[in-house]
Each structure stands twice: as C-alpha cells, then as structure tokens.
Amino acid sequence: MRFVLRSREPRWLGPAAVGVAVLLTLALTAGPIRLAGAAPVAAFERYLVTPLSTPNGVAEVLLSATPLLFTGLAVAIAFRVGYYNIGAEGQFLAGAMATTLVALSLPDLPAPVALPLGLLGGAVGGLLWAFLPALLRRRAGIDEVVTTLLLNPVAVLLLQGLLNGPWRNPETGFPDSASFGEGYEMPVLFGSRVHAGLLLGLLLVAVATVVMAATPLGVRLRAAGQSPTAAGFSGIRVGALQWRSALVSGAVAGLGGSSQVLGVQHQLTGSLAVGYGYTGVVVATLGGLSALGVLAVALLLGDVQVGAQSASIALQLPSQMGGVLTSVLLLTVVAALSVRRYRLTRLTRLRPAAPEPVPRTPVAARPGGD
Amino acid sequence: MTTPGTPLVELRGITKRFGSLVANDDIDLSVAEGEVLALLGENGAGKSTLTRILYGLSRADAGEIRIGGRPVAVDSPADALAAGIGMVTQEFSLVGTMTVTENLMLAGSSLGRVDRRAARARVVAAAERLGVPVDPDAVVERLSVGERQRVEILKALIGECRLLVLDEPTAVLVPADVDLLFASIRRLTAEGLAVVFISHKLHEVVDLADRIGILRRGRLVADLPAEGLDPVAIAALMVGGSTTAAGADDEALATAVGLDTPAATPDRAPVDTTGPAALEITGLTLAGDPRPRVDDVTLSVRAGEVVGVAGVSGNGQTELVAVLCGTTAASSGTVRVGGTEITGLDPAARLRAGLGRLTEDRRGSVVLGMSVEHNLAIEDLDRFRTGPFLSRRRVRAHAERLIERFDIRASPADPIRSLSGGNMQKVLLARAIERDPTVLVASQPTRGLDVGACEYVYAQLRALRDAGSGVLLVSEDLDELLGIADRIVVLSGGRVVGELAAADATREALGVLMTGGAEARAERAA
Incomplete structure (x- = not known):
C-alpha cells in the first residue's frame, strides 16, 4: 500500500476532512478528560454548548473572540501573500503600548477625539513593530519567520520594563499603568462587557472579504501567495505586495491590542501578554486564511475559552484542558487537510526477478503513472 | 566474469511511455566489458529515460535488462548497485559540509560500526584506480565542480561496479577537467569496466567512444562502431539526414502536421525592414560560472518575421528567454521592443512595451x-x-x-x-x-504536445507573423524551425555561432553548428 497524490479532488473532500478531524479531536481528548476525572460527553457539552445557552455566556464568548479576530486576521493577511508573520503577539502588545502612550500623554481628551487617536496610535505601534522584519526581508532576504518571532519576547520585556518603570501605577505602586481618562473608554454594546472593538473587528473582516473576493488587488494577493514565480512572470510585484501586507498585518494586530486596552482593561497591565498573537496563528490556519474563516474560528475558540472556565468550576477540570482541545483540533485539522490530497492505492510490482533466462515477453502496461 | 564476446549488460526491447509519448520504443542495446558506448540524440530523444531505467530510477513498461546473460530486475538504484551498475547523474548528490570520505561512507550505507580508517583507505584505493589524486579529507563544498564529479565517480565505483553510466559528464567541466576525466575513463576501461556516456559534444564522442548509439524520438536509429566516424557524419545521423529512413519519416510527419517544407516560399507580405525592429537585442550578456550563460548575443527580429533560435539544450536558450522575459536581470547589453528600451524594466512594463511571452515552463x-x-x-x-x-x-x-x-x-x-x-x-x-504583441518570444512552444496541438500552435504563430508581429522562436526541434522560421540563428555555449536563411538551412548544416562540429573541424584544420 502507498499514498499517491490525487490529480483531482471531489468537492466534498475538504469539508469531510474537517469533519473527520473534529471527530478525531473528540476521540483524542476524551482520554485526558477521563483521566482528569470527568465524563467526556459532559465536558464537551460544557466546552461547546453551555457558554451559548445564556445571553451573558454569549456576551463573554464575543468578548473572548474579539482579540482573536484581530490577531487571526492579521496573521491571515500576511500568510495569504506568503509572508509568514509569526509576530502578531509582539505587534499586538506594541499596539497596546502605543495606545497607552497616547492615553497617558493626553488624558483629558473627549471621546470623539480620544478613541480615534488611541486606535490610530495602536495601528501605528503595531505597524512599527512589523516594520523592521519586513524591511529586512525586502532588502536583505532575511527570513521573516525568525525575525518576527524573535521580536515577540522583546515586546513582552518592553511591556514589563515600562510597567515596572515609568508607567508604574503612581497610586497603588503595582506594575500596572494608571487608569485611562474617561474619553478613552470604548462604548459597550447591549449593556454587557462586549465593546465596540468587536464592531471594528467585524468591519475589518468585511473589508478583507470584499478586497480578497472582488478587487484586482485580491486576485494579485492570491496569485502572489499561491505561486510567486508565476505571479511575478505576469507582472505582479510580489515583493512590494508582501511588504505592504506585512505592514497592514502589523497594523491590524496593533489595533487588536489597542481595542483590548481601550475596551476591556482601561489601563495597561502585564496580563495582556497571554498569547493572543500566537493563538492568532492557530485561528488563521484553522480558518483557512480567509477572513470569514477567521471569524468562525475566533468565535469557536472564544466559546471553548469561556467553556473551559465553566468546566473548571463545574467539573473540576483544569482550565488548561480548553487549550488541549484547541491544540489537538489544530493538529488534526492540519493533518487531515494534508492527507486528503492523497489517496491510498495498492502497490503494483512491475515484474518479479526472474531467476532463469526467459524469452523476451512484453509486460502488460501498468495502469497510471509512477 | 563473462567470457569474451558475451555482452556485459544487455537491454532488450526496452519500452517506456509517458501518456501518449513514447520515450523509449523497443530499444535493444548492449555494452561489453571494457567498452565505451556513447549515447547520442537530440533533447527528448530518450537518452536520459534509457539510462534512468538502466539505473533503476524509472521502470520500463516492457523489456528486460540482462547482466552477464541473465535477466535481472532493476527496480531501484539499490538493485542497480547490487548488480554492478553505477551512475553519475547531472545533478550531484553530495553533502557539501561533509568530507569526501564521509560522503562515500554515506553511499556505502552499511549499518553497524563506522570504520573511518578503513573507509578512508578505500577512498584512497579507489582514487588510485581512477588515476587522479583525490584528497579523502577535503570538505566537498570547497571542491571545484570537476573534483566533485570525481567524488561522484568514486562513489559509483566503490561497490563492485562493472558498468558506469555518465549522464552528460562534460557539460559542467572546463577543458582541463575533461581531459582528466577522459584519462580516468580510459584507465578504468583498460581494467575491464564498461562505460555508457551521454554527450552532445561530437568531437568528444569521437575521441572516447568505441561504439555509438543514436536515439531519435525514442527509437534507436543507429548502433555502430565509432571507428572511422567523424563529427559531421555523426551529426547527420543525429538529425536524421534525408538519406536515412528516419529523415523520410520526418518529412511524412512534417506534411502530416501541415508544416511548410523548407524550400516552399510562404505566400505573404514581405518583411518590413524600414521601421524599428520588433525586437533588437544588442550585446546581451548574462554572467555565469565558469563561462557566461548568455555571451554577447546580438540579434534582431523585424516586424512580420519569424526568427528561429536553434541549439542543443543547455547552450543559453533558457537563460536568453529568462532575460528577455524580465525574470532574470542581464549583466550587460540592451533589449529594445519596437524602439522602446526594456532592458531594466520589470515584467509588467515589458508587457506594456509590447513583449509577448510563451516560455517552456508552462506550469x-x-x-x-x-x-x-x-x-x-x-x-x-x-x-x-x-x-x-x-x-x-x-x-x-x-x-x-x-x-x-x-x-x-x-x-x-x-x-x-x-x-x-x-x-x-x-x-x-x-x-x-x-x-x-509587437514581438512574441516563444520558447519550446510545442514540447510535449500532441500532433494536433502542435499544428494549432504553428498556425497561431504564422497568423501572428502575418498580422505584422515579430516572433522569436526558440526550439530544439529542427523540423519546427525549418518549417516556420524565416531565419535561424544557432546558439552554442551562449554565443550566436551562426545564422542561416531558412531557405539555405539544412538539418545537416544546423546540426553541425549546434553540436560544435564546426569547432572540431576548425581545430582539426589548425
């Protein structure tokens, strides 16, 4: 038996592969859940269904999904053109820090000025954090996977340095910044904790979807990502597109950080560095690098995150089990999507080693190629 | 050991198809102990396929391989090595950061204890057999191409090798290394090793080979002793002179696909020689190591004219097309399309200037x-x-x-x-x-296409020419060039070595220019 690359694949194969991956994930995580002393079915219900059963739960899911929407979209934008930005984490934090800089420098601005200015600061911060790796890639061909990744801990250390130094809270002495002025409070929706950052994220998803599907730029971006050589041959400036996408990607991640401090924390704290950027890579990959896919996966992961808290309270499951679930899901989906490109065939052997001289006989042609 | 007279390795009725293309058609060929067999043929004639089958890299659809008179199954390079067949392909497979000895130990791939001292001794012994000094402790990436090739040959020899297959061994070598290689081959054959080698350089073939096999469109059209053949005669055989059966076949095929015969004058408007040329290439050079890939090429294509570029594969055609298309930057020289200079422009600007492209790399x-x-x-x-x-x-x-x-x-x-x-x-x-387009650069436009599709492509190229565009047609298929080009220039070693009007061009004349036969004749005269 051996794997052979499929020449054409039926339409149902992609969704079927994802379905198989989900079933595999449930099967694989049932073991650890059992070991942790809970019934798998009850746990899956807690993870996936319980959060969506109350209005408050739904609001929490939306709140959890909001930062992932930004970082997932940021990663997808870059990956789509073949620029592997693993630095959404750093860019997210840089955006939050830049917004904090604006808010602490100009504390008394009214909301109509303060919010756009704060968000703009966030976008610029993320863009600047993405600038150097993009420049190194463009001018010197240095691999962006390494440079963007290595800038992440730099951003975390900068954040901690600022919070323990110049931005230490003057009132409490804790390593948190002072609370922002009232003008910097993002409006909330439906009287819940969900804030306008979600709307901004949805707007970006809509814009990205339209650009990719219905503009010349979208076709160029797809061509540059899928086959850079052919795109370049057709007159598309692949390097320039990657450069611009890298900066836009940084700006979108920065907006995510900005929306998080303006909408949820109203101050800069160390708890911001919990891996939204890294999770963004998962969201983008699972979402197939499409904006709508990012939206769906961000909501799913938000659901599991909220569910994990509920499961840890109700079933005494460690809250890390939610992370186990999403990680296994990532592995199975990526594996299933790769394996579906192959089909299994029986290996046919051309001719046995003939021990004795035999008269020349043509051997029947084998079906298919090598 | 085989008795004298029995061939060491025999191929019988080897047939290999790729889809509708027959790469090898019922080929019978053999090589005896101590014999050097040269395989010749145009690109795509099936030489590489045949050697790949011999070395177990591909499997034949029909036929058998016999060694010492007994049929053997060669389904993988491991089988080939076990049967005493070694091969050096055009791409080397050496680990650059390892030493010569380490690379040869990898090839041995015997499990168990690693005996570095013994391995080193075996390298020294094998190098002695080759008659060329090889430093067993040298790191491969510091070696020259010629030295690396020697390491590859050592790798092939280190088992119980009785037949060595060399795929275009001289294509990458400078002349001094070629001499060393030939000396080594002579030394090895004197010991009884059989050698099969593929080459496009006819004077080398005449120098070295005992026997010559010529492939054409997958069929073995000649299998004769090298004694007494000169490069011009071989070139005639390769391209299928009109006296041979193969030539007659080609004319039948040419008629079948609707090609003009070379002598026929097409009924169309005369070439416009007044305005700016559709394509004007001046002194175009692409640097390379050790020699330029494209070397000071100057040529022009007028509006309403098809200019053919002939040449054996690997003589700068691919690079010339890449430079024209803008995917590779020229080292020097200029390119103008309809009077607009496009030398430094990106592909998008070239398209706007009126350049059309049809490259060999369709996918x-x-x-x-x-x-x-x-x-x-x-x-x-x-x-x-x-x-x-x-x-x-x-x-x-x-x-x-x-x-x-x-x-x-x-x-x-x-x-x-x-x-x-x-x-x-x-x-x-x-x-x-x-x-x-003002000018269309078309490279190998019919490679791998069936007869109907070829005919279609020719019709489109002619229609384009008749509508007043220039066409630069780069092809290895002489029938194609003779059929539709108005003029044919010949590239060899990246240089333009000749230009013929289609009416005066013959396969023989082109074949001699293409395969460097002219050089050999000049050398002999000098």
Whole structure:
C-alpha cells in the first residue's frame, strides 16, 4: 500500500476532512478528560454548548473572540501573500503600548477625539513593530519567520520594563499603568462587557472579504501567495505586495491590542501578554486564511475559552484542558487537510526477478503513472 | 566474469511511455566489458529515460535488462548497485559540509560500526584506480565542480561496479577537467569496466567512444562502431539526414502536421525592414560560472518575421528567454521592443512595451490554483475594473471570448491545473496573442504536445507573423524551425555561432553548428 497524490479532488473532500478531524479531536481528548476525572460527553457539552445557552455566556464568548479576530486576521493577511508573520503577539502588545502612550500623554481628551487617536496610535505601534522584519526581508532576504518571532519576547520585556518603570501605577505602586481618562473608554454594546472593538473587528473582516473576493488587488494577493514565480512572470510585484501586507498585518494586530486596552482593561497591565498573537496563528490556519474563516474560528475558540472556565468550576477540570482541545483540533485539522490530497492505492510490482533466462515477453502496461 | 564476446549488460526491447509519448520504443542495446558506448540524440530523444531505467530510477513498461546473460530486475538504484551498475547523474548528490570520505561512507550505507580508517583507505584505493589524486579529507563544498564529479565517480565505483553510466559528464567541466576525466575513463576501461556516456559534444564522442548509439524520438536509429566516424557524419545521423529512413519519416510527419517544407516560399507580405525592429537585442550578456550563460548575443527580429533560435539544450536558450522575459536581470547589453528600451524594466512594463511571452515552463507561467478566467485576466486586471471592483462579468466575458477564439477545451471557472498540456498552452497563447504583441518570444512552444496541438500552435504563430508581429522562436526541434522560421540563428555555449536563411538551412548544416562540429573541424584544420 502507498499514498499517491490525487490529480483531482471531489468537492466534498475538504469539508469531510474537517469533519473527520473534529471527530478525531473528540476521540483524542476524551482520554485526558477521563483521566482528569470527568465524563467526556459532559465536558464537551460544557466546552461547546453551555457558554451559548445564556445571553451573558454569549456576551463573554464575543468578548473572548474579539482579540482573536484581530490577531487571526492579521496573521491571515500576511500568510495569504506568503509572508509568514509569526509576530502578531509582539505587534499586538506594541499596539497596546502605543495606545497607552497616547492615553497617558493626553488624558483629558473627549471621546470623539480620544478613541480615534488611541486606535490610530495602536495601528501605528503595531505597524512599527512589523516594520523592521519586513524591511529586512525586502532588502536583505532575511527570513521573516525568525525575525518576527524573535521580536515577540522583546515586546513582552518592553511591556514589563515600562510597567515596572515609568508607567508604574503612581497610586497603588503595582506594575500596572494608571487608569485611562474617561474619553478613552470604548462604548459597550447591549449593556454587557462586549465593546465596540468587536464592531471594528467585524468591519475589518468585511473589508478583507470584499478586497480578497472582488478587487484586482485580491486576485494579485492570491496569485502572489499561491505561486510567486508565476505571479511575478505576469507582472505582479510580489515583493512590494508582501511588504505592504506585512505592514497592514502589523497594523491590524496593533489595533487588536489597542481595542483590548481601550475596551476591556482601561489601563495597561502585564496580563495582556497571554498569547493572543500566537493563538492568532492557530485561528488563521484553522480558518483557512480567509477572513470569514477567521471569524468562525475566533468565535469557536472564544466559546471553548469561556467553556473551559465553566468546566473548571463545574467539573473540576483544569482550565488548561480548553487549550488541549484547541491544540489537538489544530493538529488534526492540519493533518487531515494534508492527507486528503492523497489517496491510498495498492502497490503494483512491475515484474518479479526472474531467476532463469526467459524469452523476451512484453509486460502488460501498468495502469497510471509512477 | 563473462567470457569474451558475451555482452556485459544487455537491454532488450526496452519500452517506456509517458501518456501518449513514447520515450523509449523497443530499444535493444548492449555494452561489453571494457567498452565505451556513447549515447547520442537530440533533447527528448530518450537518452536520459534509457539510462534512468538502466539505473533503476524509472521502470520500463516492457523489456528486460540482462547482466552477464541473465535477466535481472532493476527496480531501484539499490538493485542497480547490487548488480554492478553505477551512475553519475547531472545533478550531484553530495553533502557539501561533509568530507569526501564521509560522503562515500554515506553511499556505502552499511549499518553497524563506522570504520573511518578503513573507509578512508578505500577512498584512497579507489582514487588510485581512477588515476587522479583525490584528497579523502577535503570538505566537498570547497571542491571545484570537476573534483566533485570525481567524488561522484568514486562513489559509483566503490561497490563492485562493472558498468558506469555518465549522464552528460562534460557539460559542467572546463577543458582541463575533461581531459582528466577522459584519462580516468580510459584507465578504468583498460581494467575491464564498461562505460555508457551521454554527450552532445561530437568531437568528444569521437575521441572516447568505441561504439555509438543514436536515439531519435525514442527509437534507436543507429548502433555502430565509432571507428572511422567523424563529427559531421555523426551529426547527420543525429538529425536524421534525408538519406536515412528516419529523415523520410520526418518529412511524412512534417506534411502530416501541415508544416511548410523548407524550400516552399510562404505566400505573404514581405518583411518590413524600414521601421524599428520588433525586437533588437544588442550585446546581451548574462554572467555565469565558469563561462557566461548568455555571451554577447546580438540579434534582431523585424516586424512580420519569424526568427528561429536553434541549439542543443543547455547552450543559453533558457537563460536568453529568462532575460528577455524580465525574470532574470542581464549583466550587460540592451533589449529594445519596437524602439522602446526594456532592458531594466520589470515584467509588467515589458508587457506594456509590447513583449509577448510563451516560455517552456508552462506550469510556471500560470497560477495553478486559480481558474482559467483569472489566469487569462491576470496580466491586466485593471482593464476589468468597475470602480474599485473587479467586474466578474467582464472577466468572464473576456475568458469566454478567448476560449471561443482559441478553441480552448475548458470553461472559464475550471481550475487551470485540470487542463491538459495542450489546453494550457492554448490559454498561454491566447493570453499573449490577445494583447497584440509587437514581438512574441516563444520558447519550446510545442514540447510535449500532441500532433494536433502542435499544428494549432504553428498556425497561431504564422497568423501572428502575418498580422505584422515579430516572433522569436526558440526550439530544439529542427523540423519546427525549418518549417516556420524565416531565419535561424544557432546558439552554442551562449554565443550566436551562426545564422542561416531558412531557405539555405539544412538539418545537416544546423546540426553541425549546434553540436560544435564546426569547432572540431576548425581545430582539426589548425
């Protein structure tokens, strides 16, 4: 038996592969859940269904999904053109820090000025954090996977340095910044904790979807990502597109950080560095690098995150089990999507080693190629 | 050991098909102990396929390999090595950061204890057999190409090798290394080793070979002693002179696909010699190591003219086309299209200047993951814009129009990767011709296509020429060049070594120029 690359694949194969991956994930995580002393079915219900059963739960899911929407979209934008930005984490934090800089420098601005200015600061911060790796890639061909990744801990250390130094809270002495002025409070929706950052994220998803599907730029971006050589041959400036996408990607991640401090924390704290950027890579990959896919996966992961808290309270499951679930899901989906490109065939052997001289006989042609 | 007279290795009735293409057609060939067999033929004649089968890299559809009179199954290189067949391919497979000894130990791949001292001694012994000094402790990446090739040969010899296969061993070598290689081969054959080698350089073949096998379109058309043959006679055999049966075949084929015979004067408007040339290449050079890949090429194509570029594969045609298309930057020289200089421009600006391209790398010219309609529109997406949006309707209409006009067997939304080679070529032709180019650079436009598709491509190229565009046709198929070109220039070693009007060109004359026979004759005269 051996794997052979499929020449054409039926339409149902992609969704079927994802379905198989989900079933595999449930099967694989049932073991650890059992070991942790809970019934798998009850746990899956807690993870996936319980959060969506109350209005408050739904609001929490939306709140959890909001930062992932930004970082997932940021990663997808870059990956789509073949620029592997693993630095959404750093860019997210840089955006939050830049917004904090604006808010602490100009504390008394009214909301109509303060919010756009704060968000703009966030976008610029993320863009600047993405600038150097993009420049190194463009001018010197240095691999962006390494440079963007290595800038992440730099951003975390900068954040901690600022919070323990110049931005230490003057009132409490804790390593948190002072609370922002009232003008910097993002409006909330439906009287819940969900804030306008979600709307901004949805707007970006809509814009990205339209650009990719219905503009010349979208076709160029797809061509540059899928086959850079052919795109370049057709007159598309692949390097320039990657450069611009890298900066836009940084700006979108920065907006995510900005929306998080303006909408949820109203101050800069160390708890911001919990891996939204890294999770963004998962969201983008699972979402197939499409904006709508990012939206769906961000909501799913938000659901599991909220569910994990509920499961840890109700079933005494460690809250890390939610992370186990999403990680296994990532592995199975990526594996299933790769394996579906192959089909299994029986290996046919051309001719046995003939021990004795035999008269020349043509051997029947084998079906298919090598 | 075999008794004298019995061939060491025999190929019997080897046949290999790739789809409708017959790469090897019922080939019988043998090589005796101590004999050097040279395999010759144009590109695509089936030489590489045959040696790959011999070394177990491909499997024949029919036929058998006999060693010392007994049939053996050679299904993998491991089988070949076990049977005493070693091969040095054109791409070397050495680990650059390891020493010569370490590389040879990898090839031995025996499990168990690693005996470095013994391995080193074996390298020294093998190098002695070769008659060339090889430093067993040298790191491979610091070695010259010639030295690396010696290491590859050592690797092949280190087992119980009785037949050594060399695929174009001299293509990458400088003359001094070629002499060393030939000395080594002579030394090895004196010990009884049999050698099969592929070459395009006829004077080398005459120098070294005991016997010559010539392949043409997958068939063995000659198998004769090298004694008494000179390069010109071999060239005539290779390209199928009109006296041979193969030549007659070709003329029949040429008629079948609707080619003009070389002598026929096409009935069309005279070439425009007044305005600026459609394509003007001056002193174009692409540096390379050790020699330039494209060397001071100057040529022009007038409007309404087809200029053919002939040459054996690997003599700068691919690089010339890459430089013209803008995917590789020239080292020096200029290129003008219809009076506009395009030397330093990017592909988009070249397209605007009126350059059309049809390269040999079809699958590299389309975005395989996209639909036919997007691939047809991708060179000028802005033309299909309504406001900021891409008009799906106009992209679709454009594709439908071209599908109709160029008889492409596909619908606009089909993924282009699902198209056959011929249909993909039609898409590329449509994309290039639809822009009404000042000059079309077409490289190997019919390679791998069936007869019907070839005929179609020729018809389109002629129609383009008759409409007043220039065409630069780069091809290894002499029938094709003789059939549609008005003039033919010959590239050898990246240089233009000759130019013939189509009316005066013959296969023999072109073959001699292409294979460096002219050089050999000049050398002999000197």
